[in-house]
Amino acid sequence: MSKLTDFFKKKDTCRPEDVEALRHRYGAFRSLLEENREILEIITDLEEKHNGDYLFDMQYLRSNVRRLSEKVYSLIQHLNEISGEGYKTLYPVYSRIQQELQEFLSRRKKIPPDSPVLPLGEITREKEDSVGGKMANLGELRNRVKVTVPEGFAITAQAYKDFIDAHRLQEAISQRLARLNIDNLEDLILVSREIQQMILAKELPPTLTEAIDREIQSLVARQGPELSLAVRSSALGEDSKISFAGQYGTVLNVPPDQVGRRYREIVASKFTPRAIFYFLGKGFREEDLAMGTGCIAMVRARVAGVLYTVDPLNPDRNELVIHAHWGLGQAVVDGTVTPDVFLVSKKEPFQVKEATIAHKEKLLACTRRGDLEEVPVPGEDQDRPSLSEPLILELAGTAKRIEAHYKQPQDIEWAVDGQGKVYILQTRPLKVFETKPAREKEREKIDPVRHPILLDTGVLGASGVGSGPVYVVHRDEDLAGFPTGAVLVARVPSPKYVTVMNRARGMITDLGSAASHMAALARDFHVPTILNTQRATQVLTPGLEVTVDAGNRIVYQGTIENLLEDQGERHNLFEETSLFLLFGKILDKIVPLNLIDPLDPEFIPKNCQTYHDLTRFVHQTATQEMFNLSSKSRVSEAKAIKLDTKIPIEIFLVDLGEAIPPEYRKGKVKMEHIHSWPLQALWKGIESMKWPAPKPVDFKGFASVVAKTATDGSEVIYSDKSFALLSEDYMNFNIRLGYHLSTIEVFGGCHENENFIKFIFKGGGATVERRDRRTRVITKVLDKLGFQVNRKLDFLDAVLTSYPRELMEKVLFVMGKLTLYTKQLDMVMFNDAIVEWSTEEFFKEHIGRELMEELAGSSGY
Numbered sequence: 037m038s039k040l041t042d043f044f045k046k047k048d049t050c051r052p053e054d055v056e057a058l059r060h061r062y063g064a065f066r067s068l069l070e071e072n073r074e075i076l077e078i079i080t081d082l083e084e085k086h087n088g089d090y091l092f093d094m095q096y097l098r099s100n101v102r103r104l105s106e107k108v109y110s111l112i113q114h115l116n117e118i119s120g121e122g123y124k125t126l127y128p129v130y131s132r133i134q135q136e137l138q139e140f141l142s143r144r145k146k147i148p149p150d151s152p153v154l155p156l157g158e159i160t161r162e163k164e165d166s167v168g169g170k171m172a173n174l175g176e177l178r179n180r181v182k183v184t185v186p187e188g189f190a191i192t193a194q195a196y197k198d199f200i201d202a203h204r205l206q207e208a209i210s211q212r213l214a215r216l217n218i219d220n221l222e223d224l225i226l227v228s229r230e231i232q233q234m235i236l237a238k239e240l241p242p243t244l245t246e247a248i249d250r251e252i253q254s255l256v257a258r259q260g261p262e263l264s265l266a267v268r269s270s271a272l273g274e275d276s277k278i279s280f281a282g283q284y285g286t287v288l289n290v291p292p293d294q295v296g297r298r299y300r301e302i303v304a305s306k307f308t309p310r311a312i313f314y315f316l317g318k319g320f321r322e323e324d325l326a327m328g329t330g331c332i333a334m335v336r337a338r339v340a341g342v343l344y345t346v347d348p349l350n351p352d353r354n355e356l357v358i359h360a361h362w363g364l365g366q367a368v369v370d371g372t373v374t375p376d377v378f379l380v381s382k383k384e385p386f387q388v389k390e391a392t393i394a395h396k397e398k399l400l401a402c403t404r405r406g407d408l409e410e411v412p413v414p415g416e417d418q419d420r421p422s423l424s425e426p427l428i429l430e431l432a433g434t435a436k437r438i439e440a441h442y443k444q445p446q447d448i449e450w451a452v453d454g455q456g457k458v459y460i461l462q463t464r465p466l467k468v469f470e471t472k473p474a475r476e477k478e479r480e481k482i483d484p485v486r487h488p489i490l491l492d493t494g495v496l497g498a499s500g501v502g503s504g505p506v507y508v509v510h511r512d513e514d515l516a517g518f519p520t521g522a523v524l525v526a527r528v529p530s531p532k533y534v535t536v537m538n539r540a541r542g543m544i545t546d547l548g549s550a551a552s553h554m555a556a557l558a559r560d561f562h563v564p565t566i567l568n569t570q571r572a573t574q575v576l577t578p579g580l581e582v583t584v585d586a587g588n589r590i591v592y593q594g595t596i597e598n599l600l601e602d603q604g605e606r607h608n609l610f611e612e613t614s615l616f617l618l619f620g621k622i623l624d625k626i627v628p629l630n631l632i633d634p635l636d637p638e639f640i641p642k643n644c645q646t647y648h649d650l651t652r653f654v655h656q657t658a659t660q661e662m663f664n665l666s667s668k669s670r671v672s673e674a675k676a677i678k679l680d681t682k683i684p685i686e687i688f689l690v691d692l693g694e695a696i697p698p699e700y701r702k703g704k705v706k707m708e709h710i711h712s713w714p715l716q717a718l719w720k721g722i723e724s725m726k727w728p729a730p731k732p733v734d735f736k737g738f739a740s741v742v743a744k745t746a747t748d749g750s751e752v753i754y755s756d757k758s759f760a761l762l763s764e765d766y767m768n769f770n771i772r773l774g775y776h777l778s779t780i781e782v783f784g785g786c787h788e789n790e791n792f793i794k795f796i797f798k799g800g801g802a803t804v805e806r807r808d809r810r811t812r813v814i815t816k817v818l819d820k821l822g823f824q825v826n827r828k829l830d831f832l833d834a835v836l837t838s839y840p841r842e843l844m845e846k847v848l849f850v851m852g853k854l855t856l857y858t859k860q861l862d863m864v865m866f867n868d869a870i871v872e873w874s875t876e877e878f879f880k881e882h883i884g885r886e887l888m889e890e891l892a893g894s895s896g897y
Contacts, residue, residue: 055676055690058761061118062692065662066766068114069783069790071107072655076789078104079627079648086619094316095214097619098141104626105134108647115654118661123654125641130650137625140618147272147326152195153247155254156188156332166192168270168328173463181441183434183460187258188265188332189251191299193272195244196327199303203238206323209307218316221516221535224309231307240296248299251331252292259333264406265290266335266461267298269305270328284311284327288366289334289402302329313535335459336402337451339422340365341375342551344466345382345435346445348559349496349550351468355379355389356435359551360422362413363399365449365461371529371545371552373398374568376422386432393421423452430458438463447556467559482596490575490582491544491591497529497555497565502541503583503595506576509533523584525576529554529567537561542584544572544591566591634660635826662768663781663794676759680704683727685773686757695762714767714782715760717845721852725882765841773859780851784841791839793847795823797832804829809871810858816875817854821847853882 078100085096112126150166159167159175167175167190178185200206212227240248256263269284285305287298305311306327315325341360347353361368361375368375379390396418398410423431431450438460439446445466451459507522509515518524518536526533529548534557537543543558548567558565564586566572576582576591583592583599626647631639634656644650676688677696689696689705695712696705707719761768765785771778781794797814807830814832815825823834836847857878 058690059692061662062761062763062766064114064117065658068111068118068654068658069785071111071114072651073787073790075104075107075111075647075651078107082619082623083627086616086623095216097622101137101141101622101626104647105137108650109134111651111654115658115661118658122661123641123657126644126650126654129641129644133625133645133647133650137622140622140625147193147197150192150194151247152192152198152244153251154190154192155251156185156190159190165272166190166194166328167330168193168272168326169464170268170270170462171328171330172270174330174332174461176441177438177460177463181438183438184458185460186266186333186335187255188330189255190270191244191248191329191331193326193328195247196303196329198241198244199238202241203234205234205238208234209322213312213316213322216312216316218313221309221518224313224535225516228307228309228312232304235304235307236300238300240299245296248295248331252295255333256292263292264334264402265292265295265331266333267295267302268330268332269302270330271306271325272328284308286366288364288408289406291406294406295331299329303327310532310534332461334402335451335453335461337364338362338454338456339427340449340451340461341368341422343431343435343448343450344445344551345439345448346466346468347379348445348466348468349499353379354382356382356432357550358423358428358431359549361394361399362396362417362422363401363411364408365451366408367400368549368551369449369553371548371554371567373400373549374547375549375551377549378423378428380428380432382432382436384433386429388425388428391421393419395419396422427452427456427458434458434460467556481598482592487583487592487594487596489590490593491566491569491572492589494544494566494569494572494589495548495550496586496589497543497548497550497552497567498558498563499587500562500564501583501585501587501599502564503600504541504581506578506580506582508573508576508578523576523582525572527573531557533557534561537563542566542582542586544569544576544584546570546572659781659792659794663779663796677701678704679760680706683722685771687771688757688759690759690761691763692761692766693763695764710762711764712762712767713765713841713845714784714848715762715769717848718767718769718780718782718852718855721849721854722856723852724849725853725856727856771855773855778855780848782844782848784839784844788840789838791837791841791844793823793836793839793844793851795832795834795851798830809868812871813874813878814854814858816871817850817878820879821850850883854878857882 082100082104109130112123112130115123115126148165154163154167156171156175156178159171160179161172161176163175164172171190174185174188175190177183200209209231212230216227217223252265255265266286266288267290268286271284285302285308287301290298306325312322315322339360339362341358342365343359344357347355347357356379358378358380359368359375360378361373367373373396374394376394376396377390377392378388381387381389396413399413400408401411403409434450435446435448438448442463442465445468446463447466448460449462451461453459502523504521504523505519506525507514507518509518509524509526512532515532515536518539520539521541522539523542523544524533524536524540525544527546529543529545529552531553533540533543533554537557538561540561540563543554543563543565545554545567546569548554550567552567555565555567564584566584566586566589569591572591581594583594583596585592585599624646628646629648629652630645631643631649631652633639639653639656641653644653676690677700679687679689681687689710691701695715696710700706700709707716710716758769758771760770765783767780767782769780771780777798779794779796782792784791795818797811811827811830811832815827815834818825818832818834821836822839823836825832825834827833836844839847
C-alpha cells in the first residue's frame with residue numbers, strides 16, 4: 037500500500053531559491069532576447085549589403101563583424117547566467133569562429149622588398165606588386181609585346197613604404213580613415229585634406245632622393261637636356277580588374293629637378309576625396325594600396341587619345357574604337373574636348389567603318405616653363421581628321437597585338453609625336469557590360485504631351501535607363517548636397533563625380549566623350565550617362581523630373597515607368613572586388629544555419645559552425661531553460677504572493693519585475709492589480725469557464741490509476757498548488773490541476789519576431805490510452821491556433837512564435853478555456869470517438885465560429 041500512500045504526495049527535493057536570483061535570471065533572459073534581435077538585424081544587414089546594390093567599405097565590414105562578435109559572446113554569457121554556467125562549452129566554439137573571422141580581416145598584402153627605383157627595362161607583369169599595375173603593364177609592353185613606349189623608371193611600393201614609415205604616417209592615416217563615413221562628403225573632404233597636408237609636409241628619405249636623381253641623370257644622358265617627364269600614379273591594384281580611372285594624380289611636363297616634389301603630390305593624390313571614396317567603396321584596404329609611381333619621358337604629342345579594342349557600348353560588333361584629338365591626350369580623358377571617333381574593323385586588313393570628325397578649336401600642349409596650356413588649333417586643322425588612315429591602321433594593328441597578349445579587351449592610351457612615331461602610354465583591362473537601350477516598341481508608347489523630349493543629342497557614355505529629379509553641379513562643393521535618386525547634370529565630365537555615382541540614377545553633361553574617365557566610371561557603376569549634349573545645363577532645370585534613356589541618347593520629361601521596367605536587374609557593383617570576395621568568405625562563417633531542429637540529437641554546441649548556429653542554439657536553449665525555471669526552482673510560499681481567487685486552486689506568484697505594485701506584494705493579490713498581460717489574457721479564459729464538477733467516471737477509469745501506480749511505480753503528480761513567474765510581458769506558469777501538469781511560458785514585447793508561447797502538458801490519472809486521447813484533443817485545438825505541436829502519448833510540447841501581441845492575447849484566452857476544459861477529460865476518454873466529440877464540443881461551446889474566424893484571419897490560417 038506504500039504506493040497508494042505516496043500517490044497523493046508531492047515530491048520536492050530542490051532547495052528553495054531566492055526570488056532575487058530568479059529575477060537576475062529573468063533579467064539575463066531579457067538581455068539575451070535583445071542581443072538576439074540585434075544579432076539577427078546585423079546578419080540581415082550584412083546579407084542585404086552583400087546581395088544588393090549597396091555601397092560598403094572595409095570599415096563597415098570590420099565594425100559590423102566586431103559588433104556581431106561582441107553580441108554573440110554576450111549572448112553566451114547570458115545563457116550561462118540563466119543556466120547556472122551550464123553551457124561553458126560554447127566559449128571554445130565561439131573562439132574558433134571568432135578567430136577565423138579575425139584572420140580573414142587581418143590579412144595584409146605584403147609589399148615585396150625591392151629597390152626604391154627600377155628602370156623600365158627591368159619591369160614586367162611579375163613586378164606588379166612592386167611597381168603597381170600601370171607601370172607593370174608598361175614594362176610588359178616594352179619588354180615582351182615589343183611595342184614602342186616612352187623611356188622611364190618606376191618609384192616602387194617599397195619606396196612608398198619607406199617614406200610613410202620614415203615619418204610614422206601609417207597609424208595617423210589609418211586612424212583618420214577608420215572614423216570616416218564615406219557617404220558624408222564633408223567628412224570625406226576634411227579627412228582628405230588632413231592626410232594630404234601631412235604627406236606634403238614631409239621630406240623624402242635621402243636614399244630615395246639619391247636613387248631618383250641617378251635615374252634622371254641617366255635619362256637626361258640618353259634623351260638630352262630638353263627632357264621633361266610625366267609623373268604618374270601606379271598604385272597597387274590600379275589598372276587591374278578595377279580601373280581606378282582618373283582617381284589618382286598625374287602631372288605632365290615635369291622638369292627633372294621637380295620630380296621629388298611632384299612625387300609627394302602623387303602620393304598625396306592617393307587620398308583625394310574621390311580616390312578615398314573609390315578605393316574604400318570598392319573594398320580595398322588602404323594599407324594594401326601602396327603607391328607606385330611612374331616617371332616616363334614626356335611625349336610631346338601632335339595627336340593623342342584613347343583606343344578601346346572592343347566597343348564597350350556595342351560589344352557584339354567586331355570593331356575597335358579610336359578617340360583622337362590634337363595635342364596631349366589628357367584633354368580627351370578629362371572630357372574637356374570632343375574628340376574624333378573612328379570605328380575600325382578588327383578583321384585584317386583593318387578598315388575604317390565609320391569616322392565622326394569633331395570641330396576642334398583648342399588643344400592641350402606642353403610649355404617650356406614646365407606646365408601645360410590650351411592653345412588654338414590652326415584653322416586648317418579644326419575640322420580635319422586628327423589621324424591619317426596609315427596611323428589609324430598602325431594603331432589598330434598594335435592594339436590587336438596587345439589584346440592578344442593579354443587575352444582580354446584593353447583600354448589603351450596612345451600618342452603620336454611630331455615625327456609621326458606612335459607611342460603606347462598605358463593599357464588596362466576594358467570592362468564590357470551587356471546593357472540594352474530601351475526597346476523601340478516601348479518608346480512608341482510614350483505620350484509626347486506628357487513626356488516631351490528635352491534632349492536628343494549627345495554621345496553614349498554608359499547604357500541604361502534611369503529617372504529622377506535634375507541636380508545641376510556647377511562646383512565641386514555642390515556634390516555635398518547630391519540626393520539619392522537624382523540625375524546629375526554638369527557642363528564638363530569629371531572623375532570627381534564618382535563620390536555620388538552610387539546615388540545617381542543618371543548623368544548628363546554638355547561636353548565630353550565616351551573615352552573620358554567619367555564615362556569609364558559610369559560604366560563601372562552602371563549609371564546611365566549621356567555626354568556632349570552641348571546644352572544640358574541650359575535645358576534641364578534643378579528639380580525637374582526626367583527619364584534618361586542613355587542607349588538612345590534621349591532625355592524625356594517626367595518618369596516613364598515602362599522604360600524603367602524594361603531594364604531588368606542591375607549587376608552588383610562590387611562582385612569583382614577584393615572586398616566582395618572577402619565579404620563572401622566572412623559571411624560563410626556568419627550566416628549559414630546548420631542547427632535547425634532542436635529535437636535532433638545533433639543539436640549540440642560542438643556542431644555550431646557559424647555565428648548564426650550559435651545564436652540559434654543559445655536562443656533555443658535559453659528559452660528552454662526559462663521554461664523549466666519555475667519547475668526546477670522551488671520558491672518558498674513565504675517569498676511568493678498568493679493569488680486571491682475564487683477558483684479552488686492555490687496559485688503563488690513571483691514578481692520578476694514590476695508585475696505587482698509594491699503595496700500588493702504582501703499577503704494576497706487580486707487579479708485586477710497584476711500588471712502582466714499574458715496572465716491577464718490567460719486568466720480571462722479560465723474565469724470564463726465554470727469550474728468543472730467531477731465528471732461521471734466509470735470505476736475502471738479511476739481503478740486504472742491505482743492499478744498503474746501500484747504495478748509500475750510511476751510518479752503521478754497530485755497537487756492543486758501552482759506557481760507563476762511574472763513580469764509585465766512575460767509569464768512562466770506551472771499549473772497543477774488534478775493529475776496533470778501544464779506549463780505555459782509567454783513572452784510578448786514590441787518586437788514581433790521575439791514573441792512566443794510555449795506549452796507543455798504532461799501527466800494524468802488514467803491509463804496510457806486515455807491520457808493519449810486527451811493529448812490528441814489538445815493537439816487538435818493547438819493546431820488550429822497555429823502552434824507547432826510535438827506529441828508523444830501523454831506528453832505534448834507545443835510552440836507558437838512571431839505573433840503580434842494582440843493575436844497572442846486571443847490565443848491565451850482560448851488556452852485558458854482549454855486548461856479547465858481538459859482538467860478531468862482523461863476520465864471519460866474511454867474510446868476514440870470521444871476524441872472527435874470532445875474537440876467539436878470545445879470549438880462549438882467554448883470558442884465559437886466568430887472567434888475562430890478572427891484567429892484564422894489574423895494568423896493566415
